[in-house]
Amino acid sequence: MPILDWAVNATFVILSLALVIIFIRLLKGPSLPDRVVALELIASLTVGFIATHAVATGAANFLDVAVVLALTAFLAAVGFARYLEKGGYRSDE
Amino acid sequence: MMSEWITAFLLLLGSLLMLLAALGALRMPDLLTRMHATTKAGALGGGTMVVAAAVFFDDGAVTARALAIVVFIILTAPVAAHLIGRAGYFVGIPLWEGTLKDELKDRYDPETHTLASEDKPEDRKSSAPAEDRDRD
Amino acid sequence: MMAGSLILQTGTRLLLPLLLLFSVFLLLRGHDEPGGGFIAGLVAAMAFALYMFAFDVYKARAILRIDPRNMLGIGLLLATLSGVPALLQGRAYLTSLWWDVEVPLFGELKLSTPLVFDIGVYLVVIGTVLTIVLALAEAEE
């Protein structure tokens, strides 16, 4: 199935690119919320990677990881938000 | 054969949406505008790619899992966006200078964590500037 | 707490039961598919943690009903004792025993000491995470 192989590889490349880009945002910040937003997106990207990998390898079980990932990413966001509400530093440069 | 084409399409679409979100997060001027990008594109992209997997495997269990993921993303993405957005706003992360208006300004009382529905005249004077808002 | 974010609270009311069910699901199928007591326990614990974030520690303790520290002990007892029946049969500790139970409507269920063990794991993980998280949150109040 050449088309699928091609698509999968292309997807991997695009996702990798996206990952690099958002990683830059994570490094740049400047504020914690900006970094959390980046982290959130990275979680989604990871979901994407997993889905693609599942297709690439034909092993569906990997999707379970994606399920959990979606959940935990959300919780992390809530945690960070709470941290900010609790009067943590909005920017700790 | 057909399903492969669909899978391929969805995968590429999803990943492009992700890329879009990433670019948005990188290029947008302030927190809230960045979140516009990530919340929407990120959620849809992730969902799309999971659906792609579901189509590819065409198996009940996988479909169930894919569905679970999509539902979960749709349920949580906006909530998370709301939490981070308001938190960021309330700790005084500056808005882009291009911002036209801010009707929420000075209606939040960090001491009591209450948010008023309209301006009370004395709020103007009493409320502290953003810098002093966050303690320790 | 989260200044009672209405949106989060409403979302949580829906998410909590979903996540709990999901965790039980992970627990029960763990022997055959990815999952198992530890993963399931973490998911459940996170569900309660989410509830705590959305509301507050006291509400979280309220829906928990049982103190996580007791849950901890009970889970440990369960796991430790799951190996004892084998001893009573004169076989090595932790040797697994299986019973096929016919449940009306739903067909046969595979009951086994490994399952009991895994449930022990489940409880211990919930107990651990919640003991820590709730204690920390209380310390902040």
Add this chain to the structure above:
Amino acid sequence: MRLEVALPVIIPLFFGSLALAFWQWRGVQRAVGVLGGVALTAAGIWLLVAVWNDGVLAMHMGSWQAPFGIVLAADLLSATMVLLTGVMGLIVALYSLVSMTPDHERFGYHPLLQLLLAGVAGAFLTGDIFNLYVWIEVLLVASFALLILGGERAQMEGAIKYVTLNLVSSLILLAAVGLTYGLFGTLNMAELAAYMGEAENTGLVTVVGVLFMVAFAIKAAAFPLFFWLPASYHTPPVAISAIFAALLTKVGVYALIRFFTLMFTEAPEVTQNILLWGSGFTMLVGVLGAAAQFEFRRILAFHSVSQIGYIIMGLALHTPLALAGSLLFILHHSIVKTNLFLISGISYFARGTHELKDLGGLYRTHPGLSVLFLVSALSLAGLPPLSGFLVKLMLVRAGLEIEAYWIVAIALITGLLTFYSMVKIWAEAFWKADPRGEQAPANGPAWPERGGLWLLYAPVAALAALAVLMGVAAEPFLQLAMAAGEQMLDVDAYVEAILGGDAQ
């Protein structure tokens, strides 16, 4: 299926869980503390007798034949260590009934103690290198929790160093386990022992062995990896220091003995040399560290380091007599050092301080305690006819028999300096006049009432009696140790007992 092999692990696990499940009930906690100690001691005796009669015993967990499952195995070394664990647990549990505050009990002192014992017993019994890592973690985290129980500043500071360095050691251990599996495809000690010789690349295998050595040397507080011990041992309540002194470093030493008599024996010119040098420095550095101290428990802590040197020396000399000496030295040190800590606790109750300069007059006011201290201290210093002399004699003779002169010289010098420290404590805390003046009250506010007093003294007296017994009625100990030493060097018998038997 030999039940007695698994009981020493199951019993404390059970009691520990029980205490946690009922943590609100103080009565349950205290009962668990004592009953757990009694049960474990009984199990230890049963196991030792069984091993003495029937040789190496094994229980294949889950009935999975070794090497596919985890096997618990007991030879004389393990069985002896397990019995030691039980006795020490019981002694300290009794002592704690009076010395621990209700707060400590409310926050889990008793279950923590039980689970510490479980981890130690598990580490002594397991025949699987990864399972060893697990048990070491169990006892480690238990010790973490015990170390901070009370929340004093010193405890926190000590704990940070203790936790960090022990965590590093655990991770090195974990890495070494992984590499071993990568090379040999197995985790079973017996099978590894059988495989070792057949690996072509001795260098690589020995490197992995050296990683194990570092990991265990940290646990054992050997030079130059001992820093965590003097930084933390003196900070928690004394009963906790006592059980630490009795068991913690012993696990590291036990593991060293196990690994370098059973498995990594292919390049002795490297491994045993490292051990020999390490033991020498450990003895000296530890004892010199003690000479610089003027706080009762810190002196004891530094001596724990130097005494570990002796035990490793026995391993490095690697003759049956030397190994027997190491084993007896472990028993001796646990008994005596624990007792000294317990005594420091009593003197603390009496005077409210551990500083030698503020102590004094105990010989006048507490003659009984003085005698008990003298017995333990002199035994630690290796004075005949106490336990310390027996083990010193064994190691010295073993060393001279194979012409390892300089290590023997170091051992003897260390003995002299140990004498010096012990005498320092005696002269300052016991002989010197009480700096608070003649008419100062003999006992501080913490001093327990009549009823509780015997719970402080009975354990101390029992241990002192043990120290004397080991020296005076030495022959049975000697025979046990010699048999254990021979057994340690008979690898084939061990392998046969583990891999030969059937899983039931």
Add this chain to the structure above:
Amino acid sequence: MTAEPLLAILVGVLFATATYLMLRRSLVKLVIGLILLSNAANLLIFATSGLTRGAPPLIPEGMLTPEGAVADPLPQALILTAIVISFGVLAFAVVLIHRAYEVVGADDLDEMKDTDT
């Protein structure tokens, strides 16, 4: 051999960064270093026992053994145990530095060297 060498390098990087963090004066950096270190150890086990792509050690429903070769399940089980254990220990460590900071009043290890001698 697939990506083991690559992981070997990553393991080295993680060990190095972890060590560097543990050589700082900050408590927080110390504990972060420990977290990295445990990740490094787990990856080391993962790499040393060989990597396999796309063949998780699962047995399809209705079969007795997986079809074809699967990834070695034992190291996975070991790592899983190790992850959980490290989690417990690190949770303790995190709270420990928190309390230490409270009693000492500084995120500075140099304020914490009184207990040694």
Add this chain to the structure above:
Amino acid sequence: MNLLALNLLLALAWMMLTGSFTATSLLSGLVFSYMALWVAFNRKADHSSFFWKVPKVISFIAFFIYDLIKANLVVAWDVLTPTHLMKPGVIAFPLRAHTDAQITVLANLISVTPGTLSLDVSTDRKVLYIHAMYLQDEDKLRQELRDMESRVMELID
């Protein structure tokens, strides 16, 4: 809403107890639990509405996904074009919706639809604060939000 959740839960429970996790078992689970709920609740007037609204729910989801896609195209446009056309701002949107469920669904809906992001609800639940990307025509925007609100309100009560 709670009933919908309950329905979902029962379906999942069904799947688990039967031990099969195929689409069919999910579907059957949904159907069975829907029937069960109908049996259980149809005498209670206040809940009966739920049952004739289910079709609406489906159409609603469709509309929602359509919105989501539209939103992304807009964002894409803005992200990819060099100069920022946007005129962002925070507006206070007076709420007519009153139940928790209504407000929550509305807020989330707003967050995933083009150019708008819910920030928070005032403590007295009178106002929803929204960050909008395109305030060129604020009245038009407010009108769209109103429509959405009424959609939600007739779906959930």
Add this chain to the structure above:
Amino acid sequence: MLFAILSIFVVAALAPVVHRATGRHSGWVLALLPAALFVYFASFLPAVAAGESVRLAWQWMPGLDVQFSFLIDGLSLMFALLIAGIGVFVVSYAGRYLEAHRDLGRFYVLILSFMGSMLGLVLADNIILMFIFWELTSITSYLLIGYNHEDLKARKAALQGLIVTVGGGLALLAGLVLLGVASGSWELSEILAGEDSLHEHALYLPLVILILLGTFTKSAQFPFHFWLPNAMAAPTPVSAYLHSATMVKAGVYLMARLNPELGGTELWTWTLGLFGAVTMFTGAWMAIQSTEIKKLLAYSTVMALGTLTMLIGIGTPYAAMAGATFLLAHSLYKGALFMLAGSIDHGTGEKEVPNMGGLRRAMPLTAAFSVIAALSLAGLPPLFGFVGKELMLEAALGAPDALAVVLPLLALASAILVVAVAAIVGLRPFFGARREYKRTPHESPGAMLAGPAVLSVLGLILGLFPALAQPLVAATAMSIHGADTGMELKLWHGINLPLGMSLLSLAAGLVIYRFWDSVRAGIGRIMVPAGRIAPERGYERFMDGLVWFSAFQTRVLQNGYLRTYVMVTMLTTVALVVGTFAALGGFEISVRFDDILIHEWVIVALVALAAMFVATTNSRLAAVASLGIVGFGVALIYVFFSAPDLGITQVLVETLTVILLVLVLFRLPGFLKFSNPLTRVRDVIASLAVGVTMTAVLMATLGVQYFPAISEYHIAESEPSAYGRNIVNVILVDFRALDTLGELFVLALAAVGVYAMIKFRAEDRKS
């Protein structure tokens, strides 16, 4: 025999009770024990006199060749009788002398245990058993010297004695074990009877040196003589006596005991001869500089010990006989003099000889016995001391080659000084003008005079009828020499060189006595510089140095900086790994980078970058956030390589960890740049070393697998015999359930610990 020795320790344990029961008569009551022992030992006299030796043995630790075996021959019997006999008077004397002392009960315990140890030492046949008693004498003497333990001087002296004797004891232990290893036997009787001598054995030199270290320290031989007089300073005369005349003779005993086996070599003769002679002179020389009566006696004891060592070294039959005689004579007069010194102290409260005088009327008996004992000390006929002294000078003259010149000269010099000392202690206090005293002088009670009376008079009787002492002395000499000396004790040897030397010493000694005060002053002027370099200074230097060095070492090593500890730990690991590879070789790497997919590169690179960012950022939360990246990245790696369960667990745990960090960190301040650039460079290098090492080791193991993995069994049996299709989970809950069980307890313990940390706070308890 065993019973005899054990009985002492038993009685010692009971002494306080007895004391409380019998009150002021306790001295006499307890003295019955040594008396009984004396009789018991005396019963061996006939056999021993007949040249036999009795050996009795009981099993103890066959595993280490240690047993309760005792050997009774002339030497051991001589000592046993002295210890028991003098013990009788010591105990009864103490009962009265220390009547007022609050701890008389404890004193009995010590003094009796001490006697017991001493007896065991001299009677033991097994060398380890002998050493055991040897050590016991050290510790009991430590407790005796420090008897007035609240006085700092006493504690210091006690410590000094202990360090020196125990230090020597450890050398002795090594020496004895070598002796056992070399001779192949652990029984003195067998070693002495052994056919082949050890002289040629490779271990001869080391074991002789080690054993002599033990005996010299114990017997206060130069340069270890300093501790003994200090030991005199603190305690009572009785214990002082025990030390000077009994305990320290343990060293002499052992040298005499081993002389037949080890003696007869150049090494032995010269070492013992010279050191003995020097000690002899030093003792005498120090004696006349002292003014406190106990010190005078103590130094004269050092002199005696030197004499004995010298005689053993000389090794001729004559010397053996002289040694035996001198040993007996010295014990008699020195015992008397010490107790009399105590009696003067008791009667006047005065210890300084210069302040004494004219006591003969107030203390007639004390005076009489003092004179007799002093004459014996001075070696005047017709006292037994004279017999000993004559033999000693004779033996010195008969020393082999060069020593025959050196030794007599030193002997003569010492003899002169000893005469002066004898006069100072025996005449000075009682004659001349009467002085003023703290107490009005009065005679001591019978209990305190019985001992001196018997001992000094015995010295006179044996002097008049040496034949009485012949059997015991001859037997002793026989043990020392290893064969019968065939000599007769005589009071009168006729006019010969020794007699001349005696007369010369008498005359010169009296002159020195006459001008004692000015002599002292004169010597004082010379000795001031000499004093500084005395061995005692050496001891103090050593102890100070020890304390300083240990403090320094500890400051350096245990410096309190965790990062130092981490650094040392990590670098030790690196060093050992590298060293092992260097020593054994086997470092081969064969890796290929061709089969790696692009996204694998990207993920790994990002994880590495994130880790580096974590390590270098100064934003604490940025660090935590990118720690999350590391976590997700690692999870992805697990997923890419077929470990879904790991992926899930990693994700969950990582998130939880991040949440925990967030929960606890928000009170902590942001990072500060603490370290300066230089330190950071150093740390980077160290970290790189660690990283490279781990990578290298890992790469070396890649592709190396010596044996098939046991997991093949797990894969095959998971479903068939464990009924699970998720093999990893089956391993966790079945194949290796014990691991998981332990893991659970780790979690639970962590939770309990955290809970305690948060809720159980010291500050709360205090408030």
